[in-house]
Amino acid sequence: MKEISVIGGGSWATALVKILTENKVHVHWYVRRHQQADILNQKGVNPDYLQGTKLDATYIEASTDLEAVISKSEILLFLVPSAQLPAIVRNIDTDLLKEKFVITSIKGTVGENNDLPSAFISQTFHLGEQHQAMIGGPCHAEEIAGNRKTYMTLCSANLPFLRRIADWFTTPYVRVQLSADLLGVEYAAIYKNVVGIVCGMAKGLNYGDNFMAVLVSNAIYELEVLLSGVGASTNRMGCSQYLGDLLVTGYSAHSRNRTFGELIGQGYSVVQSQTIMSMVAEGYYATKGLFETASRFGLNLPLLNTAYRVLYNHMPVVSEFKLLERNIK
Numbered sequence: 001m002k003e004i005s006v007i008g009g010g011s012w013a014t015a016l017v018k019i020l021t022e023n024k025v026h027v028h029w030y031v032r033r034h035q036q037a038d039i040l041n042q043k044g045v046n047p048d049y050l051q052g053t054k055l056d057a058t059y060i061e062a063s064t065d066l067e068a069v070i071s072k073s074e075i076l077l078f079l080v081p082s083a084q085l086p087a088i089v090r091n092i093d094t095d096l097l098k099e100k101f102v103i104t105s106i107k108g109t110v111g112e113n114n115d116l117p118s119a120f121i122s123q124t125f126h127l128g129e130q131h132q133a134m135i136g137g138p139c140h141a142e143e144i145a146g147n148r149k150t151y152m153t154l155c156s157a158n159l160p161f162l163r164r165i166a167d168w169f170t171t172p173y174v175r176v177q178l179s180a181d182l183l184g185v186e187y188a189a190i191y192k193n194v195v196g197i198v199c200g201m202a203k204g205l206n207y208g209d210n211f212m213a214v215l216v217s218n219a220i221y222e223l224e225v226l227l228s229g230v231g232a233s234t235n236r237m238g239c240s241q242y243l244g245d246l247l248v249t250g251y252s253a254h255s256r257n258r259t260f261g262e263l264i265g266q267g268y269s270v271v272q273s274q275t276i277m278s279m280v281a282e283g284y285y286a287t288k289g290l291f292e293t294a295s296r297f298g299l300n301l302p303l304l305n306t307a308y309r310v311l312y313n314h315m316p317v318v319s320e321f322k323l324l325e326r327n328i329k
Helices: 011-022 034-043 066-071 082-090 117-125 141-145 159-169 182-204 209-229 240-251 256-265 270-277 282-297 302-311 317-327
Strands: 003-007 026-030 060-063 075-078 101-104 132-136 150-155 174-179
Touching: 003 011, 003 066, 011 026, 011 141, 011 159, 026 066, 034 060, 082 117, 082 282, 101 117, 117 132, 117 182, 132 159, 132 182, 150 159, 150 182, 150 240, 159 174, 174 240, 182 209, 182 240, 182 256, 182 282, 182 302, 182 317, 209 240, 209 282, 209 302, 240 256, 256 270, 256 282, 256 302, 282 302, 302 317
Parallel strands: 003 026, 003 075, 026 060, 075 101, 101 132, 150 174
Antiparallel strands: 132 150
16 A cells, blocks of 8 residues: 655645645654644644645545554655654654655745755664655645646665656646755755745835846845755756746745745745735745855855845845845845
């Protein structure tokens, strides 16, 4: 029997469970609330996210017992916000993950060391690279929910494992690609959320399409600088899992990071923006983690610097964008 344990109950988790259950993969699903688990098991609907999406409850076993869910499958899929990951893993017995395969799709750095999510889990549970994988984009949950054409990338040094599970994520509307570049794709997936926030700020400040094109062009260059700086390859940066993910996050109305940035650009504070959205914008945490990483490597990334100064140094967004205008070309 094909089965997987999913940790996380948000929009992205719901979209991936939709794909998995359509492919008759049995999903052991950890969620935080008993009511949410009951409704998922009985009706195949997530009451908190993508409520209009019907899931095949035949293949769902939702539970609030984290260790029970993990013990049910040899393959784990972590889909929690990066800020919540340390608290989640603290509740897991290290022995439970021995010889398991761990897939992540978390778009922010983790902890004081600003680790990649895959690296954080690997170090915590002593997993080798053959037992690690991640899912890259561009993949908005809302479009998957609506069966709209999507390209998804599975990344791991263990290509036989990826080939084994590729069909689990493949549907008539999802095309799956395989990559061995976990480092590059994971950093790109995190950086694109910062770009989404900066593009949103520009929209909130009423900049037009001409400036937005310059902004995104510079973001592409910054991504290349970042990947080179951390030791990742930039040979295939034009592919969808790098550039495509950045573009959709910068331009799409589905991007919660763009929405968050737009609120900031309109004059709302960080706390006000988070309250209005009532959803996690991973780019907020990613900005701090990547800024500290870029500083450690001596990288000059004007868009990232702008996001950091506005979000964490509480600098006025208008004056920061005037400065940014002089630092991009």
